[in-house]
Amino acid sequence: MKKTIKALKFPIVFLLIALSFIACDKEFSVIESGVLGKGNANFLTDSMEVPITAYNKKLNTLQINNLSSNLLGFFDDPEFGQTTASIVTQVTPTSFNPTFGVDPVIDSVVLSIPYFSKIIGSNTDGNTYSIKDSLYGDADAGIKLSIYHNNYFLRSFNPNSTNSPQNYFSNGGNNGVGPTDNSAFTENNTINFDDHKGILLQNITFKPSAEAIKTSIGEGSDKVTVLSVPALRTFLDDTEDTKNFWKTTFIDIEGRPELSNPSNFYDYFRGLYLKAEAIGGKGNMILLDINSTNANITIHYSKGEENSRTQDVYTLNFRGGNKVNTFINNYTTTFTDGNPNLGDETLYLKGAEGSMAVVDLFGNEDVDDDKIPDALEDFIDEFRIPDPDDESGYLKDNTTGNFVLKKLINEAQLIIYEDQSLTISSQDEDYHKYDRIYAYDITNNSIIADYEADLTENTQSPFSSRIFHLGQRDTDKKYKIRLTQHLNNILLRGSTNTKIGLVLSTNVNYINNAEILNSDDDVTAIPAAAILSPRGTILHGSAGSVVPAEKRMKLQVFFTDPEGN
Structure with missing residues (x-):
């Protein structure tokens, strides 16, 4: 039998010294074994x-739907080159069959998706945070972020396979689509999400910040400031067209089947497309906690008679719906x-x-x-005890059925x-x-x-x-x-x-x-x-x-x- 390396044998004193160093380094373990020893035989380490x-x-063609979190932005890896990550996602109402009240008017529509952060201290305003564990690239560089209404239906089940989920797969090489388009494969199709863009809801330069989000609630003496974790936060109603979009899409169809259950809703409102692009060949990438309970779109609106109006919200969560994290790669390494x-x-x-x-x-x-x-055969021969009477060729323990070993792996x-x-x-x-x-x-x-x-x-x-x-x-x-x-x-x-x-x-x-x-x-x-x-x-x-x-x-x-x- 051929051994693959020369054995190193130590006197027992050196063995004890070596084991003490290994133990300090947390690199030594003794595991279950069926070693067969002989009386007071010496134990040597080899x-x-x-x-x-x-x-x-x-x-390539990796499953990119329903991940635990999602990447958004642009990252230039010094070894391998550039990757741009975008997100197509459904949203789910916190409640169905909403009643918006008398004469509802939208006040604002706020998108908020936290990124992963951890508390590193506190000051007079509250906690301070670090986002370095979820940020890739230059923290001071921004990306162009375009947020669209998505018109492509992300189905949950594969029509070609009974009771199987529909998975979506990466097309980082942009095969069959434009060089800046975000796309994905299914088993039978190539989906170009840029061909299914709806109304542009926001176009901003986005720079991830470790600052806590400050939100004012109430008016006058009742006004308070609430702090929440760092997040991608932006308004989706800063033009008349976008404000009207949210009104006609939700407020104006109160009582209709589209808002009555998840199946109808997903087919009616197919979610958002968050498209990231570099600015001048630079940018950064952030890992979004999109499944957080704090990841949502909040439609703030007022309602009621002229002299007795109140404020309310209609909230759409990112939890529960389908999500696809697309990639566009421009690698320098093949x-x-x-x-x-x-x-x-x-x-x-x-x-x-x-x-x-x-x-x-x-x-x-x-x-x-x-x-x-x-x-492998040589390795097994090195450690097991032969037994020509057993069909395996090696000795077994009658109690456990395990093979009996003549040497112990430490x-x-x-x-x-x-x-x-x-x-x-x-x-x-x-x-x-x-x-x-x-x-x-x-x-x-x-x-x-x-x-x-x-x-x-x-x-x-x-x-x-x-x-x-x-x-x-x-x-x-x-x-x-x-x-x-x-x-x-x-x-x-x-x-x-x-x-x-x-x-x-x-x-x-x-x-x-x-x-x-x-x-x-x-x-x-x-x-x-x-x-x-x-x-x-x-x-x-x-x-x-x-x-x-x-x-x-x-x-x-x-x-x-x-x-x-």
Whole structure:
């Protein structure tokens, strides 16, 4: 049997010292095991490097509807180029069959969509906020934001498939539409939302601000100022045409079926189209919390007889309706599918609609070549105890049914380095500081066992969440993805060796998937969080003589040998 790396053996005193350092670094774990020891045998720590093949996977036609949040704006990634994100969305009334009263007159129509922010302090006015976690690009740069009434019906169900939802897919390359048009694919059609624009409701230069929103309520001595979280907030009634639009669209049809239930309403009022464009080739992008309870359109109106008029509101929420986050890409890097047999020297992780990496643990076992050893088989032989009487060829525990192991895996680390030679943004030490690499099971489109076993979940700060499995980027520009439990399941339970997908994520707590339209290979979906992470990074792959051996992606396994072999 062929081993893939030379074993390193330490006297016990050095082992204890090493373990103390590892424990301090939160990098050592002991997991469930069926190790068979022999009396008072010495326990020696060894390590081995397991063969892997890592290659690029180009991403396009990604599911872009009903994401947990939405990107809006323009972002110029220093490594990969430009992405512009716009939104087409339905809205839902807070109540149906409204009664607007006697002689209703619209006073104002206000759009408000919060972006993600966190409280960093307070002053005499109230809380102060930071939006840096949801802002991409130059905070002082603005975008051109045009808000239209949308005339395209976003249906909920796929007419070609019984009880299946209708999904919409990205067309970032603008195939079949104009270079500045926002579009999407379905299974059978290309939708150009610019062909379905209704009345222009607002045209502004939008700059995301961390300032709290101040709203005045009441009049005279009863007037108070209410503070709310930072948001995209603008009026949609600043012309006679737009004010008349809201009146004729809602106020004037009181009592009609269009306002009686969700189905009728969605077909009647098909929502908004928020179109973002760069200004002079510059701008920024913000992540909107569009599913927030505070994301809405509020129609303020007065009603009643001349001497006894009162004020009221009719509110349309963004929660519940369908939403499509479109992308227009103008990349300087051409993404291509990599070499699944030999792997790639350089790996590109790019969000929105870009690229990911696929890691084939133990190399490509599907290659029919006698010169390529079966690394998985060798790995299993290294850890399991043979049993010629069992049909599997290995000894099993009669109680659990698990395979009995002769060696214990203490830790398995997928070690990944950034490619500093190709990273323009490496000149800024903080640019990639908060990047997280998310790993997932490609075969089952699910989290990896180590994710589930990681108890460091942090719902308040995704950057500090799941840090044991999905390690944070360190000062050496290195990542460690721990796959200890994943390998343990293969050895103990005979679990299938699945390929691992790597994407860039700004929220490792968000584990929903986004489908890929008509995928013809192993990758049929990706974590939706990758779509909402417009930035990218460049990594060293597993192949090539140009990459120094110590910088190549590798799977390193640390184990204990009870027999000291």
